[in-house]
Amino acid sequence: MGVLRELAASFVVPGPSGVAVRDRLRVSESDAAVLAEVGVFLGSLAVGDLAERSRQGLEHDAASWAVRKRALTGKSSARWAGSITKATHDQWALARRGQVTHLEWLRAQIAAVEARLTRPLGAKANKREGLARGYASHGEWHAKSRRLQTLKARLAVVEADWSAGRVHVVRGGKRLANTRHHVEAAGLSEQQWRERWQAERMFLAADGESGKRFGNETLRITDTGQFSIKLPAPLAHLANAPHGRYVLDATVAFKHRGQEWLDRITANWAVAYRIHHDTARGRWYVTASWQRATAPVLPLEAALARGVVGVDMNDDHLAAWRLDGHGNPVGEPQRFFYDLTGTAEHRDAQLRHALTRLLHYTQRCGAVAIAIEDLDFTVGTSREKHGRNKRFRRLLSRFPTAKLRARLVSMAAEQDVAIVAVDPAYTSRWGAQHWQKPLTPPTRKISRHDAASIAVGRRALGYPIRRRTAPPPHHQSDGAGHRTVQARPDTRWREETRRHLPGPRTGCAPPGGGSKAGDQCAQHRSGHAAGHGFWQQDSLPLIL
Structure with a gap:
C-alpha cells in the first residue's frame, strides 16, 4: 500500500470583493453612430499606447508613463488619457502573468517527458519510488523525443521574452484574429468578421472617482437613468450638451442590484462603466462595476x-447531501443536473440554475455552509499524466471548476451561506468504499457521487471519512484489540470492549429488551424452571 499524502486543512472561502451588473442600452441610430465613432477613435489610441508600453518593457517608469499620458491628453482629454493608460498597464501585467504560467507549464511538460524517456519501454509506474511509466512503443x-526538442525551443523563446520584458498581446483577441483566415469555417462573412473585429477593438471604458458627481465624470449615469459621455477633443463637434458632452436618448435602469448602485451614485462613490457592442445581436450594453x-x-x-x-462536483450534475453536526447524513441525497454543451451563454445559464437550486436546498435544510472540493485541473489535462485516455482528458478540460467555484462563492455571499473548501484527496474512493453500500437500501440507489458528497462534508466537519480506522480481528474474541468506530473523544468506554447486553437475540425483540432480560437464570440454563431439561421420548411397547 502506498503512503497517503498529507491532507490540506479546510478553510472558508472569502467572499467576492467586487460587483458587476449589466443593462441593455436601447440606443437610436444616431446614438449608435456616435458610440461607434468615439469607440473606434479611442480604440486606436489604446492600440498605440499598448504598443508603446510593450516596446518599453522593463525600462518603464513613472517618467515614461507621464510622457505617454501627456501625449494622449493632447489627442483626447486628461480623463480619457488616464483610463487608456490604466487599461494598458493592466493588460501588460496580465500578459506577464500569462508568461509565468506558460513557463511553468513548459517546464513541467519537459520534466514529465524526460522522466518517461529514461524509463524502459512498457515499464509501469512506481509511485512509491517516484518513477514514471515508460512509453508503450x-x-x-x-515522437516524444522530437516533442521534447520542440518544447525546449519554445521554452527558450519564452524565457528570452520574459527576461527582456516583451509581451505578445493582440488587442481584439488572438482567436478572433486567427478566424480572419477561416471565416467560412466559422460561418462568417468578411463583413461580419470586420464588424466583430472593430467592436472588440473599441475602447469605451472609464474608471470612477469618489467625490465626483455620480461617481464618474467621463461616463456619467444619473439617478434618473440619463447617460452622458465626455467626448474627446477631436470629436467635440458631436456634442449635444454643454461642456463637450453627448447625452444618449436611451436611459439606464439596472434591474439587478439596482438599489445598491443607486445608493453609490447618490453618495458620489466611484463606479466604473464599460460600453460593449454585441454585433451578433446588434445590441449595445453597459456594465457597471464597483468595489x-x-x-x-x-x-x-x-x-x-x-x-x-457536502457537494461533489461532476461533469453533468452536482451531488449533494446534508450532514448534521456529528457527520451523519440526514435525509435523501440530492442531484442538480446541468448541461455543458452548446454556447457559452447556455452553459453559464445551466450553471447558474443548478447553483440556485443548490442554495435553495441549503436554506431549506437550515444549514449555513456548503462544502466543496478545492479542485485544480490546470496540470491534469496533459497526455503525460493520463496517457492515451483522450476522453478523460477532454472531460477535465471542459470541466468548469474555476468558473463554478467563483460563481458559487459570489451567489452564496448574497444568501449568507459560507463556502468551505476541502482537500479533494481520496473523497470519491473512500466515499464509495465506506458509505455507498451501507446507505443503499433495497428501494434506493446510491451512486459513488452521492457517497463522495458525504466524504466531502465529513472532511469539512473534521471527521474521518473511513468508518473504521482499525483492521478487523482475525477471530471473534478481543485478541486483536477493539475495533475503533465513530466515537467522540469524550464518549465513555470508547476504548473498552463492547459491553454485553442481556436478552434474546431475535428479530422480534432488541437486545436487552426482553421481559426477563435482567434475570440471568432465565437464559435457557439447565435446571431452571423456565427452561427445558433433557427430554427423551419413551420407546413404544411392542405388545399391548
Missing part, C-alpha cells in the same frame, strides 16, 4: 455549527 518514444467592503470571513467552527451540505 518505439514509435511513441521517438465593495470586504466582509469578514466567518470562522470555520461558526460556519459548521448547524451542519453542512
Whole structure:
C-alpha cells in the first residue's frame, strides 16, 4: 500500500470583493453612430499606447508613463488619457502573468517527458519510488523525443521574452484574429468578421472617482437613468450638451442590484462603466462595476455549527447531501443536473440554475455552509499524466471548476451561506468504499457521487471519512484489540470492549429488551424452571 499524502486543512472561502451588473442600452441610430465613432477613435489610441508600453518593457517608469499620458491628453482629454493608460498597464501585467504560467507549464511538460524517456519501454509506474511509466512503443518514444526538442525551443523563446520584458498581446483577441483566415469555417462573412473585429477593438471604458458627481465624470449615469459621455477633443463637434458632452436618448435602469448602485451614485462613490457592442445581436450594453467592503470571513467552527451540505462536483450534475453536526447524513441525497454543451451563454445559464437550486436546498435544510472540493485541473489535462485516455482528458478540460467555484462563492455571499473548501484527496474512493453500500437500501440507489458528497462534508466537519480506522480481528474474541468506530473523544468506554447486553437475540425483540432480560437464570440454563431439561421420548411397547 502506498503512503497517503498529507491532507490540506479546510478553510472558508472569502467572499467576492467586487460587483458587476449589466443593462441593455436601447440606443437610436444616431446614438449608435456616435458610440461607434468615439469607440473606434479611442480604440486606436489604446492600440498605440499598448504598443508603446510593450516596446518599453522593463525600462518603464513613472517618467515614461507621464510622457505617454501627456501625449494622449493632447489627442483626447486628461480623463480619457488616464483610463487608456490604466487599461494598458493592466493588460501588460496580465500578459506577464500569462508568461509565468506558460513557463511553468513548459517546464513541467519537459520534466514529465524526460522522466518517461529514461524509463524502459512498457515499464509501469512506481509511485512509491517516484518513477514514471515508460512509453508503450518505439514509435511513441521517438515522437516524444522530437516533442521534447520542440518544447525546449519554445521554452527558450519564452524565457528570452520574459527576461527582456516583451509581451505578445493582440488587442481584439488572438482567436478572433486567427478566424480572419477561416471565416467560412466559422460561418462568417468578411463583413461580419470586420464588424466583430472593430467592436472588440473599441475602447469605451472609464474608471470612477469618489467625490465626483455620480461617481464618474467621463461616463456619467444619473439617478434618473440619463447617460452622458465626455467626448474627446477631436470629436467635440458631436456634442449635444454643454461642456463637450453627448447625452444618449436611451436611459439606464439596472434591474439587478439596482438599489445598491443607486445608493453609490447618490453618495458620489466611484463606479466604473464599460460600453460593449454585441454585433451578433446588434445590441449595445453597459456594465457597471464597483468595489465593495470586504466582509469578514466567518470562522470555520461558526460556519459548521448547524451542519453542512457536502457537494461533489461532476461533469453533468452536482451531488449533494446534508450532514448534521456529528457527520451523519440526514435525509435523501440530492442531484442538480446541468448541461455543458452548446454556447457559452447556455452553459453559464445551466450553471447558474443548478447553483440556485443548490442554495435553495441549503436554506431549506437550515444549514449555513456548503462544502466543496478545492479542485485544480490546470496540470491534469496533459497526455503525460493520463496517457492515451483522450476522453478523460477532454472531460477535465471542459470541466468548469474555476468558473463554478467563483460563481458559487459570489451567489452564496448574497444568501449568507459560507463556502468551505476541502482537500479533494481520496473523497470519491473512500466515499464509495465506506458509505455507498451501507446507505443503499433495497428501494434506493446510491451512486459513488452521492457517497463522495458525504466524504466531502465529513472532511469539512473534521471527521474521518473511513468508518473504521482499525483492521478487523482475525477471530471473534478481543485478541486483536477493539475495533475503533465513530466515537467522540469524550464518549465513555470508547476504548473498552463492547459491553454485553442481556436478552434474546431475535428479530422480534432488541437486545436487552426482553421481559426477563435482567434475570440471568432465565437464559435457557439447565435446571431452571423456565427452561427445558433433557427430554427423551419413551420407546413404544411392542405388545399391548
